[in-house]
Amino acid sequence: SAVISQKPSRDICQRGTSLTIQCQVDSQVTMMFWYRQQPGQSLTLIATANQGSEATYESGFVIDKFPISRPNLTFSTLTVSNMSPEDSSIYLCSVGTTDTDTQYFGPGTRLTVL
Amino acid sequence: AQKVTQAQTEISVVEKEDVTLDCVYETRDTTYYLFWYKQPPSGELVFLIRRNSFDEQNEISGRYSWNFQKSTSSFNFTITASQVVDSAVYFCALSERNTGRRALTFGSGTRLQVQP
Numbered sequence: 001s002a003v004i005s006q007k008p009s010r011d012i013c014q015r016g017t018s019l020t021i022q023c024q025v026d027s028q029v030t031m032m033f034w035y036r037q038q039p040g041q042s043l044t045l046i047a048t049a050n051q052g053s054e055a056t057y058e059s060g061f062v063i064d065k066f067p068i069s070r071p072n073l074t075f076s077t078l079t080v081s082n083m084s085p086e087d088s089s090i091y092l093c094s095v096g097t098t099d100t101d102t103q104y105f106g107p108g109t110r111l112t113v114l
Numbered sequence: 115a116q117k118v119t120q121a122q123t124e125i126s127v128v129e130k131e132d133v134t135l136d137c138v139y140e141t142r143d144t145t146y147y148l149f150w151y152k153q154p155p156s157g158e159l160v161f162l163i164r165r166n167s168f169d170e171q172n173e174i175s176g177r178y179s180w181n182f183q184k185s186t187s188s189f190n191f192t193i194t195a196s197q198v199v200d201s202a203v204y205f206c207a208l209s210e211r212n213t214g215r216r217a218l219t220f221g222s223g224t225r226l227q228v229q230p
Contacts, residue, residue, distance in 0.1 A: 001161070031216055042205065043159075043220045058217075090157060094218075100166075101147045101209040101216050105159035 002027050002095055004106035012112045013083055020079045021109045023093035028073035031096040033103065034066070038089045046091075049076040083113045116141045118208050120221035127196055128229050135191040135224045137206030143167075148182065148189045149207040149218065159205070165189065196228045 003026040013019050023032065032049040046066055047055040055068035070076040080087055090110050096103040117140040127133045139148065150162040163173065165182050173180045177194045193200055203225045207218040 033217055042222045043218075045217045045219075048217060092159065094159075096216060100164060101218070102149070102161060102164050103218055104161060105151075107158050110157070 001104045002029060004093065004095060004104060006093060006106040006109050008109060009107065010110040010112075012114060014114055015084055017083055018079055018081045019083065019111060020077050021091055021093075023076045023078070023106055025074045025095050029095040029097070030073070031103075032070060032076050033094045033096065034068060034076070034078045035092045035094065035105075036089045037092065037108070043092065046078070049078075049093075080111065083111075085113045087111065088113045116143075116146075116208050116210055116219045118206050118219055118221035120204075120206055120224050122224045123222070124225040124227070126227040126229065129198060130195050132192060132194050133196050133226065135193075135204050135206075135226070137189045137191065137221060139187050139189065139206070139208050141208060141210055143210040145210075147209045149209070150180065150189075150191050151205045151207060152202045153205065153223070154202040162191075193226075196226075198228050198230055201226060201228045 005024045007022045034046040035043045036046055037043050045058050046061045047057040047068055049055050049068050049070040051070045051073055065081055067079045090108045092105050092108045094103040094105045119138045146167045148165045152160045152162055170182050179192045181190045203223045205223045206221040209218050
């Protein structure tokens with residue numbers, strides 16, 4: 001499986017600021033996704049990161065709040081904009097293949113908003 | 115819409131006991147995949163198994179085994195002779211093929227505590 005890294009691994013941010021999370025994969029992948037895991041909760045899909053085009057967002061998530069870029073097949077960024085304490089979560093990127101749908105996850109970014 | 119239910123929020127067992135984690139799913143698709151992931155205290159999500167909707171054979175991997183039953187829409191996970199290192203949150207997940215949407219829908223997770 002691909003090796004996935006995320007930066008930063010954790011951060012503490014002030015309300016109203018923005019944070020950009022990077023996801024780097026060691027090989028080209030077709031599918032990349034961004035998930036959010038709120039404290040003690042399950043994973044919720046934010047969006048599918050599409051290479052060379054706008055991301056596909058799930059209900060309840062909007063581009064203005066969570067802009068995503070995917071300039072190539074190995075890299076993507078997720079920005080959490082105008083943060084509030086409710087955005088405190090673990091943000092995970094994942095990569096997958098179209099033949100089996102198996103997804104492999106990065107180590108996550110633990111975000112705390114004060 | 116698809117849904118995954120893990121009714122057991124938390125399970126506590128003593129080392130060497132067998133434990134079964136339940137997963138029930140709902141989908142309208144005829145073609146789908148089911149998954150189990152493990153999330154240890156470190157937080158990283160570890161892929162354990164994938165099963166497609168056309169393959170109802172049970173699978174065994176060491177102390178782990180999985181029981182897939184389409185008739186009851188269940189995909190249960192059994193750990194035999196549990197160990198302290200099995201302590202983690204376990205997630206069941208579903209992906210649907212017919213819609214072309216490849217994202218995973220996760221259950222709420224079951225926290226397993228294995229006491230020494």
